[in-house]
Amino acid sequence: MFSVSKDYAPPFGMIAPFFVIGSIFFFLGTLFLLMLDPSRGHFDPLIAGWVHWFLLGFVMMIIFGAMAQLIPVVVEVGHHSVDLYYVIWPLLLVGTLAMVAGFWAWPAVLPYGGLLVLTAMLIYLYDTLMTLRKVQNVTLTVKTAVAANLFLTTGIVVGFVMTLAIGAGVDVDISWWLGTHAVLVLGGYVVLTIMGLSLILLPMFGLAHGFDERPVERAFNLMLGGVLLHLFSTLIGFDFGRFAAIFVMIAAIGLYLWQVYLIYNVRARKENDIWARSMFFGYGSLVVAVLLAIPAAIFGSEKLILASGWFLILGFVTFLITGHLYKIIPFLVWFERYSPLVGKQRVPMLQEMYPKGMADMEFAFSATGVVVAGLGILFGLRDLYYGGVILLIVGAGFLLASVKWMLSFGKTETE
Numbered sequence: 250m251f252s253v254s255k256d257y258a259p260p261f262g263m264i265a266p267f268f269v270i271g272s273i274f275f276f277l278g279t280l281f282l283l284m285l286d287p288s289r290g291h292f293d294p295l296i297a298g299w300v301h302w303f304l305l306g307f308v309m310m311i312i313f314g315a316m317a318q319l320i321p322v323v324v325e326v327g328h329h330s331v332d333l334y335y336v337i338w339p340l341l342l343v344g345t346l347a348m349v350a351g352f353w354a355w356p357a358v359l360p361y362g363g364l365l366v367l368t369a370m371l372i373y374l375y376d377t378l379m380t381l382r383k384v385q386n387v388t389l390t391v392k393t394a395v396a397a398n399l400f401l402t403t404g405i406v407v408g409f410v411m412t413l414a415i416g417a418g419v420d421v422d423i424s425w426w427l428g429t430h431a432v433l434v435l436g437g438y439v440v441l442t443i444m445g446l447s448l449i450l451l452p453m454f455g456l457a458h459g460f461d462e463r464p465v466e467r468a469f470n471l472m473l474g475g476v477l478l479h480l481f482s483t484l485i486g487f488d489f490g491r492f493a494a495i496f497v498m499i500a501a502i503g504l505y506l507w508q509v510y511l512i513y514n515v516r517a518r519k520e521n522d523i524w525a526r527s528m529f530f531g532y533g534s535l536v537v538a539v540l541l542a543i544p545a546a547i548f549g550s551e552k553l554i555l556a557s558g559w560f561l562i563l564g565f566v567t568f569l570i571t572g573h574l575y576k577i578i579p580f581l582v583w584f585e586r587y588s589p590l591v592g593k594q595r596v597p598m599l600q601e602m603y604p605k606g607m608a609d610m611e612f613a614f615s616a617t618g619v620v621v622a623g624l625g626i627l628f629g630l631r632d633l634y635y636g637g638v639i640l641l642i643v644g645a646g647f648l649l650a651s652v653k654w655m656l657s658f659g660k661t662e663t664e
Contacts (some may be wrong), residue, residue: 538560
């Protein structure tokens with residue numbers, strides 16, 4: 250457990266747009282899934298555009314907002330330049346829209362969108378690394394944050410070069426670099442960030458302590474090595490190295506899942522609330538994604554690749570994010586509006602500050618939709634895929650309404 254101080258926390262008004270925009274992107278992203286035909290493969294421009302819509306507009310937007318709050322609180326130092334976050338989300342928003350427009354309609358605008366996204370990432374990297382420079386106690390969470398952000402920047406640079414190939418005709422083998430771009434962003438940034446934050450958020454929300462941290466430390470080293478091996482193998486044209494790197498990263502995820510089990514096994518809070526159920530489903534989806542990734546890497550099956558990616562992004566990453574939103578947003582709202590009132594009047598408990606009914610509906614529709622659509626992708630059943638997407642759309646609508654409800658909680662009574 251760590252202390253919380255307003256000396257370290259950024260202004261609530263600075264963080265809220267990240268969550269609002271991310272939730273809107275999530276809802277619209279589920280609608281756009283109706284445009285996609287998974288049988289066309291992951292090189293299809295419509296699928297590529299949707300992946301960037303979802304990962305940049307939803308996943309990165311939410312993670313940046315959460316990290317803006319969590320990094321200074323966890324390491325107990327103030328942001329190097331917190332005002333930079335006022336420009337990060339507009340740049341990321343406009344850049345994402347331009348990139349998606351480039352994939353879907355106007356390839357010539359793709360490099361401009363990529364440049365805006367790269368600028369947002371570099372600003373975020375600058376503030377994060379300069380903030381972490383002030384840290385005295387270099388924990389595993391700090392190490393993962395540094396490595397993850399360096400991988401993210403490298404991945405975005407690679408992606409920007411590929412946008413030049415599509416939009417400006419620069420001679421780059423996109424099919425060769427696409428895998429490394431995905432590995433740097435998903436494995437190098439998203440998974441490493443989740444690993445580091447898990448050591449803070451899972452014990453905090455599950456009231457767990459006294460567990461062995463060696464599995465996640467080894468997982469970090471393996472993931473670091475796997476991502477670097479994939480990158481250098483791509484640079485020198487070593488195909489077997491890229492193949493071996495995939496299994497190194499799979500081994501890292503296996504160790505990380507063992508760490509999650511150890512934390513779960515010693516948790517004191519046994520209540521299966523919306524957060525706990527989202528974690529169960531998210532980590533279950535990660536297991537499915539890994540099991541599908543192994544034969545996908547061996548046989549190169551397009552259906553297995555897409556199905557593994559589906560459960561990784563829509564199952565694991567999405568549910569870890571949405572589950573934590575029901576914890577993080579109420580905390581931020583409480584901290585902003587009610588912490589000054591402690592001892593002066595009754596203040597609400599955090600469990601009162603999220604809409605349980607809407608959250609339950611969001612989980613039920615979203616989880617069912619992920620499973621149904623994932624099976625549709627795996628077995629090539631388009632009707633099953635679209636049926637699952639309809640369920641996901643309903644779930645995303647409930648999430649959007651829940652975020653609005655939580656951000657508005659107590660707004661009038663504390664004004």
